[in-house]
Amino acid sequence: MPARRALVVGGSLGGLLAANLLRSKGWDVTVFERNAEDLTGRGAGLSTHPQLLDILHRIGIDFDESMGVKLDRFICLDASGRVYREEKTSRLMTSWGRLYRALRAPLPAESYRLAMALAKIEQDAAGVTAIFATGERFEGDLLVAADGVRSTVREQFLGDVELHYAGYVAWRAMLDESEIPPAIRQEIFERYVFCLPEGELFLAYPVPGRNNETRAGERAYNIVWYRPTDPKTLADLCTDATGKYHGSAIPPPLIRPDVTAAIKATARELVAPQVAEIFVRTPQPFFQPIFDMESPRTVFGRVVLVGDAAFVARPHVGAGVTKAALESASLAEAASTRDLAAGLLRFEQEQVPFGRGLVALARQEGAYLSAQLKPREQRTAAELKWDVDHVLLAHNSRTERLREVLHAARSAAAQP
Numbered sequence: 001m002p003a004r005r006a007l008v009v010g011g012s013l014g015g016l017l018a019a020n021l022l023r024s025k026g027w028d029v030t031v032f033e034r035n036a037e038d039l040t041g042r043g044a045g046l047s048t049h050p051q052l053l054d055i056l057h058r059i060g061i062d063f064d065e066s067m068g069v070k071l072d073r074f075i076c077l078d079a080s081g082r083v084y085r086e087e088k089t090s091r092l093m094t095s096w097g098r099l100y101r102a103l104r105a106p107l108p109a110e111s112y113r114l115a116m117a118l119a120k121i122e123q124d125a126a127g128v129t130a131i132f133a134t135g136e137r138f139e140g141d142l143l144v145a146a147d148g149v150r151s152t153v154r155e156q157f158l159g160d161v162e163l164h165y166a167g168y169v170a171w172r173a174m175l176d177e178s179e180i181p182p183a184i185r186q187e188i189f190e191r192y193v194f195c196l197p198e199g200e201l202f203l204a205y206p207v208p209g210r211n212n213e214t215r216a217g218e219r220a221y222n223i224v225w226y227r228p229t230d231p232k233t234l235a236d237l238c239t240d241a242t243g244k245y246h247g248s249a250i251p252p253p254l255i256r257p258d259v260t261a262a263i264k265a266t267a268r269e270l271v272a273p274q275v276a277e278i279f280v281r282t283p284q285p286f287f288q289p290i291f292d293m294e295s296p297r298t299v300f301g302r303v304v305l306v307g308d309a310a311f312v313a314r315p316h317v318g319a320g321v322t323k324a325a326l327e328s329a330s331l332a333e334a335a336s337t338r339d340l341a342a343g344l345l346r347f348e349q350e351q352v353p354f355g356r357g358l359v360a361l362a363r364q365e366g367a368y369l370s371a372q373l374k375p376r377e378q379r380t381a382a383e384l385k386w387d388v389d390h391v392l393l394a395h396n397s398r399t400e401r402l403r404e405v406l407h408a409a410r411s412a413a414a415q416p
């Protein structure tokens with residue numbers, strides 16, 4: 001049988017995982033990314049799960065010490081900087097850029113096309129055609145939409161699916177290891193740090209550095225700080241210095257200087273001085289509003305949604321990329337059968353409950369943060385349940401919970 005052709009829309013981690021996994025099953029794959037520039041420079045830390053490492057291994061990427069930073073202890077710091085809890089953990093932290101580089105490397109250069117913004121899709125019984133803003137048209141047997149939370153493809157097939165703002169944002173900062181004062185580096189760098197200011201959650205951990213280096217001295221420290229933020233304040237944060245409103249996603253360089261100065265001052269006020277110092281030294285912290293999103297369907301003929309285009313779970317399970325990997329692995333398996341339509345149907349039957357289950361799990365973890373926008377007396381018992389034990393238990397059991405959600409989805413899909 002000649003190689004079947006897959007068109008993958010979106011050249012970020014979800015798209016690259018799908019492309020590599022389909023190639024491993026003999027598909028001829030081309031990835032189309034709307035950005036004109038290579039994405040390597042996107043900087044953010046990522047936590048991993050063993051399920052992701054297994055799938056990377058399957059496509060020939062071994063998660064060795066060049067890929068990430070291993071952590072074996074976490075500490076909780078109070079606002080004065082005192083360690084009030086320290087325990088063993090086992091976490092592998094990587095970075096968006098390091099994973100991108102590893103997943104991009106196996107693809108031939110001509111199979112990864114930049115500056116290709118998908119405009120629309122046409123399909124019939126014989127195939128699917130992707131039509132780009134440039135006017136170019138590409139034909140294939142399968143189109144995988146890995147075009148993210150604001151997916152153009154999902155918009156075409158499921159125009160009424162909404163993103164639900166969770167009522168809080170994640171402020172993010174990343175500082176080179178070499179920029180961290182030595183005493184702070186010595187004390188916390190190789191630790192996963194938790195701070196719990198009232199109503200908020202602040203996490204910090206080391207990740208590969210700017211050039212994706214994992215050698216001591218060349219790594220970076222990554223911060224994710226969840227802060228309840230009402231929609232009016234969010235709209236103000238997303239308005240630039242000229243008064244232009246950028247929807248819910250303002251590019252980091254356009255965040256107003258007064259917004260940056262205010263969040264840095266708040267860091268000094270609310271979180272442990274060691275991590276506040278790292279946050280304040282980061283030239284441009286940025287924020288991401290947290291959303292939930294569920295697609296009722298993910299397969300439309302020869303078109304399939306994966307990654308954030310299909311489901312967005314809040315980041316508390318740290319599994320967005322692992323979810324994209326699991327979905328892509330299952331898609332590659334399903335699509336390699338002779339009867340593509342039947343394979344895709346089986347794929348959807350597992351993917352939908354898996355996505356829903358993860359969204360529900362992460363929503364449960366973030367319930368306390370969302371509830372901060374309500375008066376205390378209106379919060380449910382679950383929304384009030386929040387202390388360091390609860391946070392650490394949820395954190396330490398996330399891989400197990402992910403496994404349970406996957407298992408439940410697979411069992412549901414196997415029902416006749």
Ligand SMILES: Cc1cc2nc3c(=O)[nH]c(=O)nc-3n(C[C@H](O)[C@H](O)[C@H](O)COP(=O)(O)OP(=O)(O)OC[C@H]3O[C@@H](n4cnc5c(N)ncnc54)[C@H](O)[C@@H]3O)c2cc1C
Pocket residue numbers: 009010011012013014015032033034035039045046047048116117118119146147148149150151152170224288306307308309315318319320321322324
């Ligand atoms: C605060 C925060 C922390 C997180 N932490 C973690 C973590 O620790 N671990 C983890 O696994 N996950 C984490 N995640 C989730 C993770 O970042 C996402 O789930 C993952 O990046 C989704 O990847 P994706 O490829 O599906 O989408 P995206 O990364 O959004 O990629 C979509 C791509 O499609 C392109 N595109 C869009 N439209 C078009 C078009 N019309 N034509 C062509 N290309 C197009 C875009 O330019 C983009 O490159 C976190 C998320 C947040 C918000």
